[in-house]
Amino acid sequence: MNPVDKSASNKKPRLLYTSAELAAMEVRAMECLRRLLRRSGEALFLLQLICQHNVARLAQTLGNDLCKKFVQLTFHQLVCSEDGDQLAMRLISALMEYYIGPEGRGTVEEISTKLREGCPSYFNESDYKYYLAVECLERASMTNNADERDILARDAFNLLTKIPDSADLSAICKRFENLRFYEAVVRLPLQKAQALDSNADIINGQIDPRHHDTIMLQREQCYRIVMDALCTLKGVGHSRMQSADKSSALATAADPASRSKYIKQIIQLSVQWPDTVFHEHLYRTLIELGLENELLEYGGSDLVSFLQSAGRKHQEEVRAVSSVTPGAAKMHDLGAPISTSQTKYLELLARYYVRKGEHIAAARMLLILAERQCSNSEEAPALDKRYEYLRDAVLQAKSAGIAADLSKNPVDSSTVDLLEGKLVVLRFQIQIKEELELMVARLENIPSSSELPNVPFPRDNILANAETAKAAKDKAKELSLNLKSITQLYNDYAVPFDLWEVCFFLVS
Structure with a gap:
């Protein structure tokens, strides 16, 4: 015999598992079998308990879909599947409602004791x-x-x-x-x-x-x-x-x-x-x-941060609003457009500051509302509303000064002066807008050329009036959108339309 063949025949075949592994597998198998038998016994107990009651009445509470599943349910599914768990849970729920309800016969303690002792895997x-x-x-x-x-x-x-x-x-x-x-x-x-x-x-x-x-x-x-x-x-x-x-x-x-x-x-x-x-x-x-x-x-301590966030407040602006240090440098136009939906949050924030006696913060928030930038007339608040915001801002700034006097910690008057100055300019803006609207109404009501037989070149006058009316209407619309500076009011609105009386007050 070839020495190689003899050596190969003397080798024992390699076992797939060691004796220790086989013993462990046997233990696991026995444990699984015990669990299966225990679960099966609990399922039988549950079925026996349910059968002691009106099964048809309990099944009616399941609904059509679950009722069909219940009719087709096998014992294997009840023991081993998620559907079986779900149906068992619903049947137990119906059983408990039967005991709990006005016509119940017994107590939760009574039926629960049976369920916990007889089928703990279904009722914990x-x-x-x-x-x-x-x-x-x-x-x-x-x-x-x-x-x-x-x-x-x-x-x-x-x-x-x-x-x-x-x-x-x-x-x-x-x-x-x-x-x-x-x-x-x-x-x-x-x-x-x-x-x-x-x-x-x-x-x-x-x-x-x-x-x-x-x-x-x-x-x-x-x-x-x-x-x-x-x-x-x-x-x-x-x-x-x-x-x-x-x-x-x-x-x-x-x-x-x-x-x-x-x-x-x-x-x-x-x-x-x-x-x-x-x-x-x-x-x-x-x-x-x-x-x-x-x-x-x-509201909770996070209400302010919520209102600030909802109103699209940037972090540096949040810090400025929270500060009690007044000053003209901080009372500037934010420039970023604020939508109508965001306005309500800022209004609430201003009201919150008023409630808490934080007058400078309230004044600043009201100024932001008064100066909010808008890109279309639908979003823009009326000038009267802006005036109301500014007027309230002035009142809050003055209230801060009164409170500071009482505490012997004076507030810089520049804040009040700045707000009052803005209020005066806004009054002029409202006046100019009203003057332009009156001008438009007057020009649009001028009779046609056929009604002016004695006027030389009536058509030229009518065209000029129409152009002036259109320009005045456009400018009035511009004034409705955003607040203007005193320089803008003078150069872009008062002078071009010969509003000399307004010009006099603007420069005085």
């Missing part, structure tokens, strides 16, 4: 706390004792705070709304939003772009619950109220004083929560609902 501790909270809310809705109702609502709230990401908040918070327990309406959705982004990556701007939209959408759904509660109290979105649970008599409309109290409570609870993204949603909703006074009264 979170499920138990959730349905226990629902039972508390159901009992609260049935009692006429206000103290007992509050205690039951508080118990339900405390249970749900332990499972923030497990509860069906849309239905639960509607129950709390009906009970006027708004602490839960605010805090439960915000806890769930926080649980969805536990590291606050959305707030800090550090979220993975691939997951940003999904997580943000889920958070906004939580925020929407709080906003819907505000809409309901304000009298907006009644369809949601009508489609919700009508079992509680407390779902009826509250009187205006109570509504105002609840709105205040929601705002105060909301601003206490450290979620700046939520605060932006809250502030925008309050503005949309016409609750500006409540926003300015109870």
Whole structure:
């Protein structure tokens, strides 16, 4: 025999797995088998428990699609598939509602004990706390004792705070709304939003772009619950109220004083929560609902930065507005156009400063509004409105001076002088615009050439009048768009149209 062949025949075939690996695989297989048997036993227990009740009645709560799946469900699917988990969860939910409802026969504790002991993989501790909270809310809705109702609502709230990401908040918070327990309406959705982004990556701007939209959408759904509660109290979105649970008599409309109290409570609870993204949603909703006074009264510490950002304030301008140091150098035209939609935020910011006694900041913001640049007449405020802004700015600057005198810390009078000077120039601009409009009306009402038989070269006069009227109309429109300097008013508007009386006052 060839020595090479003999050597090859003496080699033992290589094993695919070592004995240790085979032992480990056997242990894993036995564990999987035990889990399968345990899960199968729990599924049988659940089916047995369901069969002790009216199965047809429970199935009716599933809806058409799930009911069809339930009819076609195999035992293998119930044990091993996600569809089986979903159907089991819905059947348990229907079973719990049967016990919790007005016609229920038993308590959550009773049926929960059976489920937790017999099929813990289908019914865990979170499920138990959730349905226990629902039972508390159901009992609260049935009692006429206000103290007992509050205690039951508080118990339900405390249970749900332990499972923030497990509860069906849309239905639960509607129950709390009906009970006027708004602490839960605010805090439960915000806890769930926080649980969805536990590291606050959305707030800090550090979220993975691939997951940003999904997580943000889920958070906004939580925020929407709080906003819907505000809409309901304000009298907006009644369809949601009508489609919700009508079992509680407390779902009826509250009187205006109570509504105002609840709105205040929601705002105060909301601003206490450290979620700046939520605060932006809250502030925008309050503005949309016409609750500006409540926003300015109870808004959080980030309200100013929100209004500044919404009004397209640059960082250097934000610092200037926040400064209490007056001076003509800081009271300049920003130059950047401000849209009508942004104006409302700046108006609110000015009102906020007035409320807080920050008169110089308010004066500056009113000046920005008065001097806002516009590219078309639709966006431009009327000159009378600009005059109102400037007049209020003067009043705020003077108020700052009075406050400074009282504190023996005088304010530079140049700010007041500057604003009063701008106000005088604006008066001239309004006067010139009115003069030009009168000129246009007068020229357009001049009779035609056929009506002037004794006038030599009537056609030339008519053409000249038409050109003058058009020029005056264009200039009047220019004056409506933006504020002009005193030099512009003199050279471009007063002199070309022979407004000598105005010219005299401009140079005097």
